[in-house]
Amino acid sequence: xxxxxxxxxxxxxxxxxxSPVATRAAADASTRTTAPAGxxxxxxxxxxxxxxxxxxTARVVEITGLPAAALHALRIADWSDERWAELLAVRVxxxxxxxxxxxxxxxxxxxxxxxxxxxxPADALPAMLGRYRxxxxxxxxxxxxxxxxxxxxxxxxxxAKLPAPFAAPRATPLMAACEVPLAPAGPPTxxxxxxxxxxxxxxxxxxxxxxxxxxMSGGHIYDRIRLLDDAGRPVELPFLELDEELWDPAMTRLTxxxxxxxxxxxxxxxxxxxxxFVVGRRxxxxxxxxxxxxxxxxxxxxxxxxFLVTPADRTPPDPARWxxxxxxxxxxxxxxxxxxxxxxxxxxxxxxxxxxxxxxxxPGEPSLAAHxxxxxxxxAVRWTPGLYRLLIATTIEDLAGNNIGKPFDVELTxxxxxxxxATSVAISFSVR
Amino acid sequence: MKMLPALPRFAAxxxxxxxxxxxxxxxxxxxxxxxxxxKSIGPLAFGPDGILFAADTKSAAIFAIATGxxxxxxxxxxxxxxxxNEKVAALLGTAPDQIxxxxxxxxxxxxxxxxxxxxxxxxxxVPVLVRAKAxxxxxxxxxxxxxxxKAQLPxxxxxxxxxxxxRASNPRLESITDIAYLDGRVVVAGxxxxxxxxxLRAVPFPFQSVNGGTTVxxxxxxxxxxxxxxxxxxxxxxxxxxxSQLLAAYTCTPLVEFALNEITPGAKVKGRTIAELGAGxxxxxxxxxxxxxxxxxxxxxxxxxxxxxxxxxxAKTSSIESHINGTKHDGLTVETIADWKGIEQLERLDAxxxxxxxxxxxxxxxxxxxxxx
Numbered sequence: 001x002x003x004x005x006x007x008x009x010x011x012x013x014x015x016x017x018x019s020p021v022a023t024r025a026a027a028d029a030s031t032r033t034t035a036p037a038g039x040x041x042x043x044x045x046x047x048x049x050x051x052x053x054x055x056x057t058a059r060v061v062e063i064t065g066l067p068a069a070a071l072h073a074l075r076i077a078d079w080s081d082e083r084w085a086e087l088l089a090v091r092v093x094x095x096x097x098x099x100x101x102x103x104x105x106x107x108x109x110x111x112x113x114x115x116x117x118x119x120x121p122a123d124a125l126p127a128m129l130g131r132y133r134x135x136x137x138x139x140x141x142x143x144x145x146x147x148x149x150x151x152x153x154x155x156x157x158x159x160a161k162l163p164a165p166f167a168a169p170r171a172t173p174l175m176a177a178c179e180v181p182l183a184p185a186g187p188p189t190x191x192x193x194x195x196x197x198x199x200x201x202x203x204x205x206x207x208x209x210x211x212x213x214x215x216m217s218g219g220h221i222y223d224r225i226r227l228l229d230d231a232g233r234p235v236e237l238p239f240l241e242l243d244e245e246l247w248d249p250a251m252t253r254l255t256x257x258x259x260x261x262x263x264x265x266x267x268x269x270x271x272x273x274x275x276x277f278v279v280g281r282r283x284x285x286x287x288x289x290x291x292x293x294x295x296x297x298x299x300x301x302x303x304x305x306x307f308l309v310t311p312a313d314r315t316p317p318d319p320a321r322w323x324x325x326x327x328x329x330x331x332x333x334x335x336x337x338x339x340x341x342x343x344x345x346x347x348x349x350x351x352x353x354x355x356x357x358x359x360x361x362x363p364g365e366p367s368l369a370a371h372x373x374x375x376x377x378x379x380a381v382r383w384t385p386g387l388y389r390l391l392i393a394t395t396i397e398d399l400a401g402n403n404i405g406k407p408f409d410v411e412l413t414x415x416x417x418x419x420x421x422a423t424s425v426a427i428s429f430s431v432r
Numbered sequence: 433m434k435m436l437p438a439l440p441r442f443a444a445x446x447x448x449x450x451x452x453x454x455x456x457x458x459x460x461x462x463x464x465x466x467x468x469x470x471k472s473i474g475p476l477a478f479g480p481d482g483i484l485f486a487a488d489t490k491s492a493a494i495f496a497i498a499t500g501x502x503x504x505x506x507x508x509x510x511x512x513x514x515x516x517n518e519k520v521a522a523l524l525g526t527a528p529d530q531i532x533x534x535x536x537x538x539x540x541x542x543x544x545x546x547x548x549x550x551x552x553x554x555x556x557x558v559p560v561l562v563r564a565k566a567x568x569x570x571x572x573x574x575x576x577x578x579x580x581x582k583a584q585l586p587x588x589x590x591x592x593x594x595x596x597x598x599r600a601s602n603p604r605l606e607s608i609t610d611i612a613y614l615d616g617r618v619v620v621a622g623x624x625x626x627x628x629x630x631x632l633r634a635v636p637f638p639f640q641s642v643n644g645g646t647t648v649x650x651x652x653x654x655x656x657x658x659x660x661x662x663x664x665x666x667x668x669x670x671x672x673x674x675x676s677q678l679l680a681a682y683t684c685t686p687l688v689e690f691a692l693n694e695i696t697p698g699a700k701v702k703g704r705t706i707a708e709l710g711a712g713x714x715x716x717x718x719x720x721x722x723x724x725x726x727x728x729x730x731x732x733x734x735x736x737x738x739x740x741x742x743x744x745x746x747a748k749t750s751s752i753e754s755h756i757n758g759t760k761h762d763g764l765t766v767e768t769i770a771d772w773k774g775i776e777q778l779e780r781l782d783a784x785x786x787x788x789x790x791x792x793x794x795x796x797x798x799x800x801x802x803x804x805x
Contacts, residue, residue, distance in 0.1 A: 090525065091522065092521070092522060092525060092526065092527060125518060125519055125522035126519060126522050126523045126570060127523075128523065128524070128525035129523055129524065129572055130525075143525055144525070145524055145525050145526070145551060145558065147525065148525070148526040148527065148530060148552075151526065206628055215554050216554070217554050218554070218557075219532045237714075241714055241734065242607070242609070242623070242665075243534065243716070244475075244489060244534075244607040244608065244609050244623070245607075246605075246607060246623070246624075246625035247605070247625065248603035248604075248605055248625060249555070249602075249603070249605055250555055250603070251555040255625040255626070257628070260628070292553075293554075294553070294555060294556070344626070346603065346604070346625075346626045347627065350604065350626070395627050395629065397628065401628045408628075
């Protein structure tokens with residue numbers, strides 16, 4: 001009889017996954033229950049073990065019970081990763097489970113479940129990368145990357161692939177599985193805002209900002225976004241589909257550009273298929289709830305924004321026409337600026353600042369109201385009497401991408417050469 | 433990802449590096465040994481001597497990495513790695529839906545393929561560089577103790593109001609949409625997630641300083657207008673006579689050429705629109721190649737197959753500045769090759785083949801070589 005135990009161990013890391021002590025206990029317990037009755041427990045054991053007390057999610061695969069001479073032969077073997085993987089390989093054997101795993105239970109995998117991974121399709125896939133080493137009386141495999149929540153990993157040890165003379169050609173492969181449950185589901189992620197927030201948007205609208213309540217997953221986002229006309233029919237290719245999706249660093253905001261080729265006057269897409277919008281009609285932007293957040297959970301619900309399309313806006317924003325409601329000296333009252341029309345949400349918050357009578361930046365918090373057509377600034381220090389200034393970067397945009405002094409698309413006859421624009425414009429207001 | 437086929441090889445600084453030997457001792461000029469801390473990995477381009485340029489949008493930086501892969505290719509073995517995304521996922525120990533292949537590059541010296549891979553799809557995704565060989569072998573390129581250099585792109589415009597208090601985090605990010613190497617310069621196209629502005633920078637290599645080069649506005653005449661600020665979607669560098677040129681496909685579909693040496697500080701570059709690519713045509717990737725003594729541009733689109741454009745006539749084609757008269761692809765010969773379907777990445781493999789990542793009808797991604805049309 002082969003000296004190697006046929007054992008199948010399932011280490012199911014449950015809700016206590018992040019507790020090193022509990023996890024270690026669970027792993028040890030499941031290992032002890034692995035050997036089927038009637039088989040010697042004195043021989044080789046394969047198990048998943050916590051690798052570092054300070055990192056409860058890290059796991060190593062351990063083979064123990066090998067003869068000392070075999071361990072020595074492995075220690076001095078100068079093997080490639082491919083050769084090591086013939087002896088001990090870890091493979092992902094199933095897709096993520098759609099729902100979080102309930103309370104932890106140590107459930108031994110059936111031999112059938114585990115061996116189902118040994119069919120040819122799985123064998124055609126390479127084993128997971130990691131570091132092999134002999135440590136004390138154990139052969140260890142440390143995965144190079146953290147195990148992914150929701151997946152099942154099966155380690156397979158082929159005693160037949162031990163170095164001669166230790167190879168046991170007839171030995172049954174030994175397996176141990178490890179499942180990493182999804183973190184307990186928090187409240188589902190939702191679409192927290194869509195900008196522009198107005199109900200009426202110009203035909204040459206340039207972009208939407210989609211805000212989410214938690215980090216999202218990127219990649220293939222255009223499968224999750226549709227623009228429907230008032231008959232519920234999808235508008236064909238309305239968006240600029242970029243490989244490099246325009247997320248913010250936290251992945252809680254996505255910038256969605258309408259295809260500029262369908263907005264700009266005189267370029268072929270506009271001539272051929274026209275603007276994605278018809279003035280006077282209503283449209284709905286629909287975000288599919290199947291869009292997954294960064295933890296793999298779908299959104300709480302579909303999100304929709306319904307809006308009316310108004311004529312194209314080709315008039316650059318003009319700060320000279322903004323109406324400033326100056327606050328009273330000695331107060332912390334907000335400065336309120338009526339912008340005349342909605343401006344780009346992100347840029348209006350970032351590209352306008354206030355300087356005090358001495359020319360220093362006034363600390364405070366900007367915000368937008370009235371569907372981004374009103375800029376408000378709440379100072380962190382009381383207003384003092386004198387002449388303040390509002391400095392506006394000329395790269396600020398309205399909803400159609402017009403800048404200060406520079407429409408989105410420029411007629412050749414209007415502007416035969418590059419405009420030498422200032423980088424900012426200033427308007428003054430008195431605090432009394 | 434694109435490099436001129438006939439680029440000088442800079443043999444004088446050739447690395448004495450075998451494929452499996454780490455370049456610990458002799459770092460090439462301008463590079464130092466260490467561990468490049470990539471936060472993300474996007475567009476790739478090869479420079480001379482096995483130096484790979486990798487764009488890291490999250491760090492707003494370009495890394496030059498000595499791959500140590502400077503062995504010359506003597507093989508013409510075709511590539512056919514089926515379901516490469518599933519194989520990469522297995523290698524990285526995760527599910528295929530947790531893998532994004534963000535770019536493909538071929539080292540023209542060794543004919544080995546490099547895939548920029550994101551392991552995971554959320555903000556904590558891990559960037560991985562995977563090397564693929566024609567025999568199907570995949571390996572992760574270790575970035576421990578490699579010779580590298582980093583060019584930090586200039587800071588985005590000052591975070592004027594959001595720099596204090598609870599709004600201290602800046603959501604602005606400038607994506608790097610494409611990079612290319614030509615004549616000692618890394619050309620970088622960027623697109624912001626806030627301003628609809630386009631930047632194009634030419635960063636000298638070896639990286640002299642960390643100022644990241646120059647930002648220019650590109651003006652291209654089209655249809656009776658000067659259009660400004662249109663972001664470059666993808667581009668390729670090429671030599672026309674002694675002039676280094678960029679051929680750029682814009683987001684609003686013109687194909688524009690301009691001289692690389694015009695990208696200088698403060699310049700206002702006027703490009704020549706040499707073709708209009710039409711509606712529903714989203715350029716993904718392009719390469720330049722020679723066949724039967726003529727130069728062609730192969731442009732992959734999102735859905736329609738690829739376009740083969742004879743570029744030899746471009747020097748004679750007048751810039752398209754009159755209004756559309758209904759004739760497609762004014763001036764240049766354009767052939768649509770319909771059976772190149774599902775192309776997601778396109779790269780030149782050797783003199784007669786392209787290497788593509790293509791999506792099969794079943795949804796898997798194959799890495800395969802295809803004869804240049």
